[in-house]
Amino acid sequence: MSRASRLLDLLQLLRRRRAPITGPALAEELDISIRTLYRDIATLKAQGADIQGEPGLGYVLRPGFTLPPLMFSVDEIEALVLGSRWVVVRGDARLASAAEDAVAKIRAVLPDDLRQSVDAATLTVPRAQGEPVVIDASVIRAAIRKEQRLVLTYRDQDGEGTTRTVWPLLIGFFDKVQVLAAWCELRQDYRAFRVDRIQSVEPKDERYPRRRAVLVKEWRAKQNLPATAGT
The missing domain is CATH 1.10.10.10 (Winged helix-like DNA-binding domain superfamily/Winged helix DNA-binding domain)
Structure with missing residues (x-):
């Protein structure tokens, strides 16, 4: 070795x-x-x-270690580049920019032979055409990190609009849509909201009363139940 x-x-x-x-x-x-x-x-x-x-x-x-050179194999580099390309294609503008910046930072500390592996990565991600997202999804991500309540204006599959106060837990990325999993105060239950159907989002300056890790554990335990998207 x-x-x-x-x-x-x-x-x-x-x-x-x-x-x-x-x-x-x-x-x-x-x-x-x-x-x-x-x-x-x-x-x-x-x-x-x-x-x-x-x-x-x-x-x-302790966390925060900056990666030195020679810390990636070719397969690991291809996995990182593929992941970043997926985010560029499927994520919002801020996530896409962050993914490109991350690869640039990794590329900068690699020796020449491994740097060429970044430039010549052989894997790609096709674009998937979905419904446009009209809100700034980074607001949701920030609220998730802060365990902060959100007020959503949401349009369901029939075009009906409602206002919901939710406790955001995580965002799932699918081929053509992003889905927010959250606790809904109106329904007093976990609900899934398609991000492209959220018309507005406003963070409230208060944390939700339970810890996110506990809520996520409960939400995962209920995944064997039929899902109802934002109803």
């Missing part, structure tokens, strides 16, 4: 652990000596990884 591959494996092990893991446990999993492990941890720290801990206590990787 090359040293670059070993450093990547060590980084991935630390990323998967939320609690500290001891040096001997890391060394055993990587099949390396404890001395080599300490050198590799020092190398990752020098490259910017915020690894906290010390021998005898264990190590944990």
Whole structure:
């Protein structure tokens, strides 16, 4: 195994652990000596990884590490580029711009041979023509992150308009539509709203009363029930 591959494996092990893991446990999993492990941890720290801990206590990787060169295989690069192209085609303008910026940042830190893999990625995403979205979907995404109530003006499949106060949970991306899953205060139940049928969206300056993680767990548990889209 090359040293670059070993450093990547060590980084991935630390990323998967939320609690500290001891040096001997890391060394055993990587099949390396404890001395080599300490050198590799020092190398990752020098490259910017915020690894906290010390021998005898264990190590944990704090979030926010900037990826150094040689951290992607060709398959991983193609997966990233394909994902970014999907977002460019299927997402809104702000997400599309963010996807392009992310690939540009990754490309900038890659060595020449891997950078050519980004430019010559062989996978593409066809455009799917759907109904236009008239609202700024980034407002919904921001409310999801903040666990913030939203007031929607919504048009159902029959063209009838209603105003709903909802607790937004997540947005699902399908071939031609985006769907907002949310708790609806009017219906006192989980509902799905097609984003292209939302006519206006206004965030309320207040959090909804339950934690999003709990609500999402409940929503997932109910997915075996018949879905009713925004009714």
